[in-house]
Amino acid sequence: MKNKTSQYTFFILVSSLAVWLDIFTKALASKYLMSGYVYKLIPNIIEFTYVKNRGASFGILQNQMIFFYVITAAVMGMISYTIYKLPSEQKYFPFYLCILFIFSGASGNLIDRVVNGYVVDFIYFKPINFPVFNMADIYITVSVFFLFILAVFIYKEDDMAFISSKKGSDANTKSASERIEPFYEPDRNKKSKK
Template sequence: MAFVLFNLAAVAALVGIDQLIKLWAVQALQPVGAMPLIPHVVELRFVLNQGMAFSLLSGKQLFLIIATSAALLAVAYGLFFRSRGKRLQQAALVLVLGGGIGNLIDRVLNGEVVDYINLLFMRFAVFNFADICVCVGVALWVLVIFLDELHADDVAKEQ
């Protein structure tokens, strides 16, 4: 039970942080449009994104909601039923789930996602905290899979 409660609390914390930052962006950033964070490196720029990364599938809200919901259900299943005792995998899935839910809330309630981090030193999409959570979570998940494969190879060699 503690396992479930801890992971639920971690996901809720990430969703809460994401939603608070987005609320700030709507209230403080939207009126000014943009403000420097680190001059010539990163600015905070208010952008509403109707699609997913790089505005792909823009205007396909129903599809994005259904696809995201299905993916998040699979991630939640993995977190609560497949990752017990695997801390790195749990962290990866918590990040993906928290970030995914954060953006799904925007998409369901507003039909678009609030983005606000703009990298000035390279041409890249404007993104948000939830996007960072999802990307770091997926990268961590790939690392988990890679480490599991290495471990499986080591065990096979020992036999």
Template sequence: MKKKTLLYLKMIAFVVILVILDQISKFVATANLMGKSKYIVIKGLLSFNYLEGGNKGAAWGIFSGKILMFVIITIIAIVIISIFMRNITGIMCNEGKSATLMVLQYTFGMLMAGAVGNLIDRVVNGSVVDFICFEFIDFPIFNVADCYVTVSCVLIVVMCLLKLKEEDFNKIFTIKKNY
């Protein structure tokens, strides 16, 4: 099997596993928390609190009820992320693997999994299932897919600023085919 094909298959498997974990967490939260009071995990710090049809928008409820807009934007984002991942795979196959590029590849995979996980909720339920609640700050309830998106975005910014070579940056973040 070609090296590129193997890398693509590994990334698809990674994304699928993360999406499955997200969906399982939402299923378990719905089955165990819906209609019940919050479950304290660590008093004053973390609880699980099912938010009944709560998130019909983006973070903090912005653009609430605009499901079709979110579906379209998410599909566009997934296509763009796929292009960046294809570009990283091309660099790794043609110029050799580097730890930075491999971490960046998996980080984009995590971003895609978060987008797909919340997209599934929006299409199937009309809203996103949220259940993780920080008790120590006034912060919106969120879910595992939101964690994927947040962590991956922070990592992408840090890696682009501190670890990525300029020529690799230019090859990755272009829409035209580099390889």
């Protein structure tokens, strides 16, 4: 990203599109699958079936709505802060995309919880009897996986120093060794007084 304005604009546009796609696919699932109909996209592999999920991703923590609201608000707040602090350098673009899609997934499922009191899940991966999920779950799961890859194999510890830096988001962050002030050394060229 060239500057913070384009960074924010891209974030708003892409996350809005991703949330819209999540809501649209859930609306289709509600319209065509609520009756109990199962659409076999790839027989014995991927099926579309309607499920009301009152828990978190993949059905865990059922009926804990207040908990979900608090956690979602905290995650979205942390991501917003990180976007604000994120340098505009090209090397951070993969990290930027990951947190963008985590934000989108959290937003999509939050909208469902607020509007319906549950999340619509409809994608079923049959070979391993995987819990039914939705587009928002895909955004979050894939993004967290790639964030792990980035953290372990790509970014160094100093690359993430911008998050805790007190300076502005575009300020150049220095490594720990560069931030240490040199100790005072007396001028050895001067003669000592006797």
